[in-house]
Amino acid sequence: MPQTERIPLLVIAGPTASGKTALAAAYAKKHGGEVVSADSMQIYKGLDIATAKPEESEKLGVPHHLIDFLDRGESFSVADYVSLAGKTVRDIYARGKLPIICGGTGLYISSLIDNVIFDDTGSDPEIRSRLENEAKEKGNHALWLRLRECDPETAEKVHENNLPRVIRALEVYELTGTPLSQHKVNSRRESSPYDCCIIGLTASDRQYLYDRINKRVDIMAEKGLVEECREVWENGGLATAAQAIGYKELIPYFEGKCGLDECIEKIKLETRHYAKRQLTWFRRVDNILWVEIDKFDDLKKIIEKVENTVAKSEIMCYNIT
Structure with a gap:
């Protein structure tokens, strides 16, 4: 081809x-x-x-x-x-x-x-674990609200109960300082x-x-x-x-x-x-x-x-x- x-x-x-x-x-x-x-x-x-x-x-x-x-x-x-x-x-x-x-x-x-x-933004088990524990303590909605503050475009597309994606978006932001939505634009x-x-x-x-x-x-x-x-x-x-x-x-x-x-x-x-x-x-x-x-x-x-x-x-x- x-x-x-x-x-x-x-x-x-x-x-x-x-x-x-x-x-x-x-x-x-x-x-x-x-x-x-x-x-x-x-x-x-x-x-x-x-x-x-x-x-x-x-x-x-x-x-x-x-x-x-x-x-x-x-x-x-x-x-x-x-x-x-x-x-x-x-x-x-x-x-x-x-x-x-x-x-x-x-x-x-x-x-x-x-x-x-997909960019290799990496991952951090400590960040992920902390966010998972926070979701258990404060609820999924609390994490979603934080995502809305740092990456409103991603938050609009991700339901708060889709916890793995909410956590991943927050993890990417903490690791890179760049919203996941911007990574997607670059991709x-x-x-x-x-x-x-x-x-x-x-x-x-x-x-x-x-x-x-x-x-x-x-x-x-x-x-x-x-x-x-x-x-x-x-x-x-x-x-x-x-x-x-x-x-x-x-x-x-x-x-x-x-x-x-x-x-x-x-x-x-x-x-x-x-x-x-x-x-x-x-x-x-x-x-x-x-x-x-x-x-x-x-x-x-x-x-x-x-x-x-x-x-x-x-x-x-x-x-x-």
């Missing part, structure tokens, strides 16, 4: 339960593509049901990458994702296939398509190697999406969500799993403090809140082309809509095959 050639890349993004997985697999099947996951929790082994990993039947025989490859407890940063996903995309394209990024982790997707180059000095078409799935009726979320949680429970979460809880995997909705919400049930139905309803509520945050994130993405899933009767019609949208975007990826 010539150094100046840009890689065609189809991105299918959107909130949880919007049908990204089914669309990506079906589109890839039809157009000779391979799917690269952009989900920060599906990377971990053994966290299957709560993270909605696609089953083999759902993959339609299409290769899916960056799913189920990392042991629980191992760290995996955004920089790691950009590096690994970039290599995977280049390999798929070199074999004459269409790379399709599919997922709901907005930070992963934005960092990849914007070609973010985008090189142009993107990708010719992207970004499809965002949404619903004109928010309740339609919420009903899909509620139904999916019920299906997860039927498939063994509670048993999976109990195994994780009993075997010390909660530090990692707690980042995924569906695990920590069941702890009160395991401890005999709440009934199962109440905990399942809590999972539904937190998942709906998460979907709302995802939509807020993706609305800030430039050039995203929205497809309203509640305006179509079935997946086939959604695929046709996406095909027309991709064709009008005039990017290379539609003609790769």
Whole structure:
């Protein structure tokens, strides 16, 4: 591949339960593509049901990458994702296939398509430990307020309950004296190697999406969500799993403090809140082309809509095959 050639890349993004997985697999099947996951929790082994990993039947025989490859407890940063996903995309394209990024982790997707180059700002275990202890003593909101003072741009984009990112932003500021948001500006000095078409799935009726979320949680429970979460809880995997909705919400049930139905309803509520945050994130993405899933009767019609949208975007990826 010539150094100046840009890689065609189809991105299918959107909130949880919007049908990204089914669309990506079906589109890839039809157009000779391979799917690269952009989900920060599906990377971990053994966290299957709560993270909605696609089953083999759902993959339609299409290769899916960056799913189920990392042991629980191992760290995996955004920089790691950009590096690994970039290599995977280049390999798929070199074999004459269409790379399709599919997922709901907005930070992963934005960092990849914007070609973010991560500075080696380093880390300091003492700073991190101090900030973690402060969060326990004073609460997450107190740390977030401090972040808002020194780096309001990052604070606006990071929820106060996303403690690892709040702590990392504060750590970077203490280490370098420069806000994390400025580091990110500096990291985008090189142009993107990708010719992207970004499809965002949404619903004109928010309740339609919420009903899909509620139904999916019920299906997860039927498939063994509670048993999976109990195994994780009993075997010390909660530090990692707690980042995924569906695990920590069941702890009160395991401890005999709440009934199962109440905990399942809590999972539904937190998942709906998460979907709302995802939509807020993706609305800030430039050039995203929205497809309203509640305006179509079935997946086939959604695929046709996406095909027309991709064709009008005039990017290379539609003609790769």
